[in-house]
Amino acid sequence: MINNIEIIKAKTTKINDVDFDNLKFGHVFSDHMLECKFKDGKWETPKVVPYQALSLDPSAKIFHYGQSVFEGMKAYKDENENVWLFRPLDNFKRLNISSKRLAIPELPENYFMDGLKTLLQVDNEWIPQKGGSSLYIRPFVFASGNGFHASPADEYTFIIATAPSGAYFSGKVKVLIEEKYSRSANGGVGYAKAGGNYAGQFYPTQLAIDKGYQQVIWTDDNTHEYIEEAGAMNIFVRINDTLVTGPTSDRILDGITRKSIIELAEAEGIPVEVRKLTVHEVVSAAKDGSLKEMFGAGTAAVISPIAGFGYKGTDYDLPELENTYASSLKKRITDIQTNKAEDPFGWRYKVE
Known part of the structure; x- marks a missing residue:
């Protein structure tokens, strides 16, 4: 436990200007943020400061060599005003896995957890209670040390910023199975939440949007025969x-929502197979009617149903089912997250 986290309160609050009934995802930011610096070979004590712009030297290595990793989490407030997190230690561990791959110093667990809890206590009023809403939490680390030499930086900055947000997606999406571009490669950084992974997705995704789709289904870099991820989701x-x-592999993110869906489905008797899945198998299943559902899974959307997909110039629509795995599993997860149901897995974490 860190006993000396400094708290510098904002002089004024923005909360009275926020329409909590009409929140866009990640557009409104809370009054404060957590900040922690790595200097002289060690992490300094975190502090809570007013949410503010950053001042960086033009030679800061984040701009030149892309040393940056991040996480995505949510805080929920139940009807009794209790605040809950969902599997936060998994986010902490994955942040350090990502950091290690990009030669960024790993954070101590208490800096992450105690800093996060302190920030949530300071900005408690920013955590919405409206159904489907939450406080989105974005921990990130970047190279703030200076220099043009192609090497790891000597200084880093860790920040946790938060944004009260409504539902991430509404409705089903139509996706395009990618045949040329790749999200990641063997031996690369696909399993890490590195900012550059997402930057590399934007151009192929825009090409798909121009064709009338909303997202891309990524395939393997070598043969483009295997289904791997859906947009920024598992x-x-x-x-x-x-x-x-x-x-999971070098190319596929070990998603926390993904792991939760697998455990939930198995607990409810749904047959689950974790294995390589070919594009050919999916297309064949769509043709013979055995393909019932496809959906993406991630922190922001939880589960995002897919209405249909395109491949080699042909579109395939999925059936509209009354009772879907997507809807039932999403409800089970969100009920656990928001303290509306029992948590037999020990995933829910109370912020006290």
Whole structure:
């Protein structure tokens, strides 16, 4: 436990100007943020400061060599004003896994957890209670040390910023199976939440949008024969009654929502297969009617249903089912997250 986290309160609050009934995702930011510097070979004590712009030298290595990793989390407030997190230690561990891959110093656990809890206590009023809303939490680390030499920086900055947000997606999306571009490669940084991974997705995704799709289904870099991820999310495919998702690897993010869906589905008796899934199998299943559902899974959307997909110039629509795995699993997860249901898995974390 860190006993000396300095708290510098904002002189004024922005909360009275916020329409909490009409929140866009990640557009409104809370009054404060957590900040922690790495200097002289060690992390300094975190502090809570007013949310503010950053001042960086033009030679800061983040601008030149892309040393930056981030996480995505949410805080929820139940009807009794209790504040909850969902599997926060998994986010902490994954942030350090990402940092290690990009030669960024790893954070101590108490700096992350105690700093986050302190920030949430300071900005408690920013955590919405409206159904479907939450306080989105963005921890990130970047190279703030200076120099043009191509090497790891000698200084880093860790920040946690928060944004009260409504639902991330509404409705189903139509996706395009990618045949040329790749999200990541063997031996690369696909398993890390590195900012550059997402920057590399924007151009192929825009090409898909120009064709009338909302997102891309990423395939493997070598053959483009295997389904890997859906946009910035993990992907699940339901063939008949079996739920299939690809195994994690150098290329695929070990998603926290993904892990939760697998455990939930298995606990409810839904057959789950974690294995390689070919594009050919998905297309064949769409043709013979055994493809029942496809959906993306991630922190922001939780579960985002896919209405159909395009491949090699042909569009395939998925059936409209009354009772879907996507809807039932999303409700189970969100009920646990918001303290509306029992949590037999020990995922929910109370902020006290």
